[in-house]
Amino acid sequence: MKPAAGDSSSALVQVRGVEKYYQRGTERVHVLEELDLEVKRGEFLALMGPSGSGKSTLLNLIGGLDRPSRGSVTVAGERMERLDERGLAAWRARHIGFVFQFYNLLPALTAARNVELPLLLTLLGRADRRRRVELALSIVGLGHRLKHHPAQLSGGEQQRVGIARAIVTDPTLLLCDEPTGDLDRTSGEAVLDLLHTLCRQHGKTIIMVTHDPHASARADRTVFLYKGRIVDAIPA
């Protein structure tokens, strides 16, 4: 059902036999079971499923925020179980951009400072960082909002700042956990347009968790997750 294992050149993300469980007292809570998934370079993938089905957990594993209990996750040829905590952090900084449902901007910082955060970990000088920040904010259509604080921006604008922060390091992979979940239709549409553009024109690979069929319709492919397994369709 999937391309052969040898054909990995086009697969940016390879999830193989991944299991994830949490120990709750004596009880073992299985969140993901025997999970296989491949995402091609430049693909826009939607991940759907009921609440608690493990979507965020899977996204965290792919983004290197968490480790699987069993199985392997390979992104851009890097097997993540081989990286230690510090290596994982550096790897995240270089390859992954996260977009969160609640934007998660730092309220104390201006839009520009928020977008600059991931660049603080690079060797770029102040002027280069500034240029990159301005470019990222202009890509999301907020070139005129550099000095605004999150509280002075609408939800849709905050999410676009969040996206600018995710793309400012020019990562290969964007992981978006319900990016439109907290937005009205119009703002949500604008964010989806933006993600679509980033995929098509800037060659970003995107994995987007969503509950919204409108949103998943914009993706190249939709994967359904149900009780920790990938299924063809969500049982009614």
Next chain:
Amino acid sequence: MKFASLIVANLLRRKLRTGLTLVSVTVAFILYAYLSAIRVGLSQGVDVAGADRMLVWHAVSLAQPLPLSYLDRIKRIPGVDLVVHQSWFGGIYQNPRNFFAQMPVDPEPFLRMYPEFLLPEAQKQAWLRTRTGAIAGRATAERFGWKVGDRIPLQTGIWTKQDGSMTWEFDLVGIFDGAKQGTDTTPFYFRYDYFDETRRIGKGLVGWYVVRVTDPDLAPQVARAINEEFANSSAEVKAESEKAFLQGWAKQVGDIGTILTAILTAVFFTILLVAGNTMAQSVRERTEELGVLKAVGFTHEQVLGLVLVESCLLSGLGAAVGLGIGRVLTAAGDPTGGALPVFFFPPRDMVLGAGLGVLLGLASGALPAWQAMRLRVADALRRG
């Protein structure tokens, strides 16, 4: 440095809380400066005592006089470089509350014995010329607004003059400064020859001797030799180093130093809780933000560092401001009007205070920083 704006922004996000914490830390360090100065005042002179100077007094008590004739006998003891005598006058200037020490001395050797008293040469010559001449330390001269040329009357209940009068008048011929910050510049010295000639009783007696040895290492031997020289005489003596003497005095004042340390410990413990609570709250309400930092690639150690720098900045700033204000306030001098003639905030305690500020920052930030470091991104963001 590029993280500076991040750290500063975090401190400024709750301005009131940060401000109140800062004020608490500042007040604690002002208190620290004051208590340090008080401690210096209580152990006055110990730090600046000459290592090569010894005091020789009557074996029975400091209040018992010694014959002036001992001077030459002490001089002859090997290892003795210089000997001077001093006596207690105990006069009252206008009002008993205006306390300061007054002592008759022999000017020339006295000034050689105490090089830390800086007296202009012309004033020294004037003192040698004027039998009724006296010199006062800068602190006392300023306290009473004395100028060279003033006549200083002192009342006494002990030293009746030949003419039956109890008021002694001295001509102020000089004002001396201290060579070091801890030098006591409150005493008042006048000439022994004038004193001894004019007083009705106690002629030929002095209060105690100050002996300078040629080599500080010889001090114990010289002390022993002096004690032996006057053994079995009518007035046996006890020799002790100046430092030991002053320390003994400081002990008598009571273990106030211990009490001061206890107070400071309590203050700093409280401040630790205040600053620690501020940092803990600040980290707790930023859980998601710290999670985001880690998500974008900050390592656990970097997040730990951010929180620690933040808490050190908070405590350090409070310490710096507090020590600065404390320095300015204590520079005004003795707040008790005479009880603490030496009163200043020593640089050594200032450095110690700065270290204490950093320590406070580390201690108050340690637990929150550790929690921030241990925070797992997935858990931190789950709460959103």
